[in-house]
Amino acid sequence: MTVNYPRKLQNALSARDILKIVVLDRELNLLTQIAIAIVSNVVTKDLTDLIELLDGKPKELVRDLSRHISDEARHAMWLTAY
Numbered sequence: 001m002t003v004n005y006p007r008k009l010q011n012a013l014s015a016r017d018i019l020k021i022v023v024l025d026r027e028l029n030l031l032t033q034i035a036i037a038i039v040s041n042v043v044t045k046d047l048t049d050l051i052e053l054l055d056g057k058p059k060e061l062v063r064d065l066s067r068h069i070s071d072e073a074r075h076a077m078w079l080t081a082y
Contacts, residue, residue, distance in 0.1 A: 033079045040076035044069050 022032050047069045051062055 037079040
Protein backbone atom coordinates (compact mmCIF):
# COMPACT_ATOMS: atom_id res chain seq x y z
CA MET A 1 0.00 0.00 0.00
CA THR A 2 1.36 3.41 -0.92
CA VAL A 3 1.46 6.05 1.79
CA ASN A 4 0.99 9.65 0.71
CA TYR A 5 2.70 12.12 3.01
CA PRO A 6 1.82 15.80 3.28
CA ARG A 7 4.09 17.89 1.05
CA LYS A 8 6.07 19.23 4.03
CA LEU A 9 7.08 15.69 5.07
CA GLN A 10 8.09 14.44 1.64
CA ASN A 11 11.76 13.46 1.53
CA ALA A 12 12.09 14.37 5.22
CA LEU A 13 10.73 11.44 7.24
CA SER A 14 10.08 7.85 6.30
CA ALA A 15 7.22 5.77 7.72
CA ARG A 16 9.77 4.02 9.96
CA ASP A 17 11.05 7.38 11.25
CA ILE A 18 7.52 8.44 12.15
CA LEU A 19 6.81 5.09 13.81
CA LYS A 20 9.95 5.42 15.96
CA ILE A 21 8.84 8.87 17.12
CA VAL A 22 5.32 7.70 17.97
CA VAL A 23 6.44 4.55 19.77
CA LEU A 24 9.03 6.33 21.91
CA ASP A 25 6.66 9.09 23.06
CA ARG A 26 4.06 7.44 25.32
CA GLU A 27 1.63 10.36 25.22
CA LEU A 28 1.83 10.65 21.44
CA ASN A 29 1.44 6.86 21.19
CA LEU A 30 -1.74 6.93 23.28
CA LEU A 31 -3.17 9.88 21.35
CA THR A 32 -2.46 8.10 18.07
CA GLN A 33 -4.18 4.94 19.28
CA ILE A 34 -7.20 6.92 20.46
CA ALA A 35 -7.43 8.75 17.13
CA ILE A 36 -7.31 5.46 15.22
CA ALA A 37 -9.97 3.99 17.53
CA ILE A 38 -12.24 7.00 16.90
CA VAL A 39 -11.80 6.62 13.14
CA SER A 40 -12.62 2.90 13.42
CA ASN A 41 -15.81 3.73 15.33
CA VAL A 42 -16.87 6.35 12.76
CA VAL A 43 -16.23 3.93 9.89
CA THR A 44 -18.24 1.25 11.71
CA LYS A 45 -21.22 3.58 12.09
CA ASP A 46 -21.04 4.85 8.50
CA LEU A 47 -20.84 1.32 7.07
CA THR A 48 -23.73 0.21 9.28
CA ASP A 49 -25.81 3.09 7.93
CA LEU A 50 -24.86 2.06 4.39
CA ILE A 51 -25.94 -1.54 4.99
CA GLU A 52 -29.30 -0.29 6.22
CA LEU A 53 -29.69 1.79 3.04
CA LEU A 54 -28.79 -1.19 0.85
CA ASP A 55 -31.57 -3.22 2.49
CA GLY A 56 -29.74 -6.51 1.95
CA LYS A 57 -28.98 -6.06 -1.75
CA PRO A 58 -26.61 -6.91 -3.30
CA LYS A 59 -26.08 -9.77 -0.94
CA GLU A 60 -22.32 -10.12 -1.56
CA LEU A 61 -21.66 -6.42 -0.87
CA VAL A 62 -23.65 -6.51 2.36
CA ARG A 63 -21.70 -9.61 3.45
CA ASP A 64 -18.36 -7.93 2.68
CA LEU A 65 -19.38 -4.72 4.44
CA SER A 66 -20.51 -6.72 7.48
CA ARG A 67 -17.11 -8.38 7.68
CA HIS A 68 -15.39 -5.03 7.38
CA ILE A 69 -17.56 -3.63 10.19
CA SER A 70 -16.54 -6.56 12.37
CA ASP A 71 -12.86 -5.89 11.65
CA GLU A 72 -13.18 -2.16 12.39
CA ALA A 73 -15.05 -2.80 15.65
CA ARG A 74 -12.37 -5.28 16.71
CA HIS A 75 -9.62 -2.77 15.92
CA ALA A 76 -11.34 -0.11 18.03
CA MET A 77 -11.70 -2.56 20.91
CA TRP A 78 -8.04 -3.60 20.76
CA LEU A 79 -6.88 0.02 20.72
CA THR A 80 -8.92 1.00 23.77
CA ALA A 81 -8.62 -2.19 25.88
CA TYR A 82 -5.57 -1.26 27.97
